[in-house]
Amino acid sequence: MADHAQSAAPRLTLSADEAVIVRLIQMRGPLSRAQLAEASGYSRAKIAAIVGRLLDDAVLAEVVEGESSGGRRPRLLGFPAGGNYVVGVDIGATSLDLALADFAGQIVRRAAAPADVRDGPEPVLTQVKGLIREMLEATGIAAERVHSIGIGVPGPVEFSSGLLIAPPIMPGWEAYPIRSYMAQDFPAARVVVDNDVNIMALGELRGGDGPEDENFIFVKVGTGIGAGIVCQGQVYRGSTGCAGDIGHICADPDGPICHCGNVGCLEAMAAGPAIARLARQAVQEGRSPALAQLLEAHGTLTAELVGVAAAQGDAQAMQIIQQSGRLIGDVLAALVNFYNPNRIIIGGGVSNIGFHFLNAIRRAVLARSLPLSTRHLQIQYSTLKGDAGVIGAIALALEHMFVIEA
Amino acid sequence: MADHAQSAAPRLTLSADEAVIVRLIQMRGPLSRAQLAEASGYSRAKIAAIVGRLLDDAVLAEVVEGESSGGRRPRLLGFPAGGNYVVGVDIGATSLDLALADFAGQIVRRAAAPADVRDGPEPVLTQVKGLIREMLEATGIAAERVHSIGIGVPGPVEFSSGLLIAPPIMPGWEAYPIRSYMAQDFPAARVVVDNDVNIMALGELRGGDGPEDENFIFVKVGTGIGAGIVCQGQVYRGSTGCAGDIGHICADPDGPICHCGNVGCLEAMAAGPAIARLARQAVQEGRSPALAQLLEAHGTLTAELVGVAAAQGDAQAMQIIQQSGRLIGDVLAALVNFYNPNRIIIGGGVSNIGFHFLNAIRRAVLARSLPLSTRHLQIQYSTLKGDAGVIGAIALALEHMFVIEA
16 A cells, blocks of 8 residues: 555645546546547647646546557546545444545445444544544555545535534534534545435435436435435535425325424334334234234334335235335325436335335325326336445545635 | 618527627626626636627627726627517417517517417417517517527427427327427527426526525416426426426325326316315305305406405405415425425416415415425515516527527
8 A cells, every 4th residue: 555655645626627627537437538528518728738737736647447449548537546535424323334435436445333323423423533544544544645524414414514403313413513523633634514315315326327417316214214306417405405305294194293293294104113113013903923023033123124024925014014105105206296307216224125115105106196207217226225325425525525716 | 670670690609608608698687808707717818709709790799888886887798789589478378478579688579369279289379470470560670580489388398399298288289390380480580498387487587586596496376286496597397307297296185086087186176276166166055245246247256356355355265265375385395395495486377366375375385394494485476477477488588599519
């Protein structure tokens, strides 16, 4: 790793023109000068000048991985291999998931640990710092080589300030200065904070193979329910940064009272805890021997265990899962009519529950959305599974690594 | 008008750089060279070169309307006064509303007539052509001076082709080639077709005073209910062009069957015809002398007449209007949680019904949306009233007047 550590530190302030070129390479991977000219609309001379400066300042490097088209391979422009890094941090309600990646987004090291966000920001962020330091030590990378840290948190974030606003499951985190606390140990790094579902959507956007200007909704179903929205190939955060807060949309006006004070919220009726509650009810009422057995074996019933029972053919478990899927699908049907996305991606803990869940969502959406909006609509589980968050956190770090001059 | 008619025809094909400058002037009105440099990020030299070419080719003109800041007035760049025009056409279910405007969007002549879209495309478009010709004759403008025609229609449009797709209230219009039919008589004009609610949203965007990157939802409540979505200062049409089709979102799972085959669609329960139906019921059941009187006087009951009865203090009329507003507000509450807009604008025929309606919508949205999303949310009637469509059609024509080179 010593050779990497000796490579030059890149200039991190870019002009607007330079940022266009860097962003293209971040989005599409290494590109030739001709490809950059075509994609940017800049002249060949302008590309040559910009690329020359970016090579001199160690922002870009020549990489040899172009496809040969008969003659010699084209020299492509990418990011310098090694030497400079970003960190992605996915803070879940009960776990931390981290990765160290180079400027091309290639992960060089991962780390994970249980953690409880209810312990408050300093214990959790101290643990995050420790895990980052462990990854750096294991790879022989100096802390000042970390140029950006992207952090996803399970609560509403004011993106411009990086502060949490009234997070329901994160006591003590409200308005806590995450950025400056992290910067104490990594002074060379820009720190960017976003909501967990937004970074999952970003992870799918960068890791997926949809068209560049696509519109999709990433739905996280776990302890709560939230959505990350991608509009024309960009994460859309709304006017005050709280777009995608679909967990408190009314799923049933005759439903139970939610902790938010309203009645029949989707989250209260269809998220993980609701699935577990219905399963416990089925056991108490003697309706499901399979669930009773799982409860005895594990001491508790989770949504995932209800999925196990359903996979074993338990009718009660199946029905509970289908009801959750139908409620989510009914709400998504309304959003499909409004937003006309090309994909809906279902992720989060409950998405490990099996295909009955996805099928129930699909059926409800198709039953209530207009044919024009569902003709090309795909509804699928996240292909990144549990990694959407940490991959999205790396993408967030990469997107905000450079300062663009006004 | 002879002097105007003699001014040069502008070049209508622009390079990407030129298009940036022209778009800035279209969006903000006349600007100085310094303002153009600042807004575009281009150098003063580049601005001078681009502006020089656009002046030579009659795309732009020097206009004298800058504010004097002590010394001489700055020379601003705007569009040539007169000589070149666009037409906006708002085709409603039962009416046509047209305007002839110059390149700065100033309306020079208007025309309107009753028309029934159910008569099919050729009779209606022939009438549109006749009204355009009348406007041109009245102003002494030659047909070849019309460079763009923007048309709004009350049905779903595939924006890229300008074709209607399965329009529910426009028999015979499906896939009818509106563009080429119009081009027969106005060969110099580009013809652009969009959904009526999208052009209303565009009218509000261009005619309103919101921030340039704002996110809003324009809701048209008339015979049907539809929404036009503005995302970051642009009309958002969705992945297959049918975003905003909120009329068939489920407002009540126990509601009546809609013509679309589903149950409890918002449109079936809260649009103009539903309001009129509930009013007739109230008369039949002897619950409202005020509505009975209006029915006798007018031979029919419309949503507008229900508004008249409510203004007179009739409790039944008030209740019908409030119920419609509440149902619309409940659906909008879900969309606010999802989309986090800064404004909701209510327009269409039913928006003339009085403030009880708007208040019921506001109450329902505030009751069911999250505090973070409603903190800065404005819910208001369209200030353009019946003109949103035709003003939006002009804006559509202006935005698509120029061909931008790839």
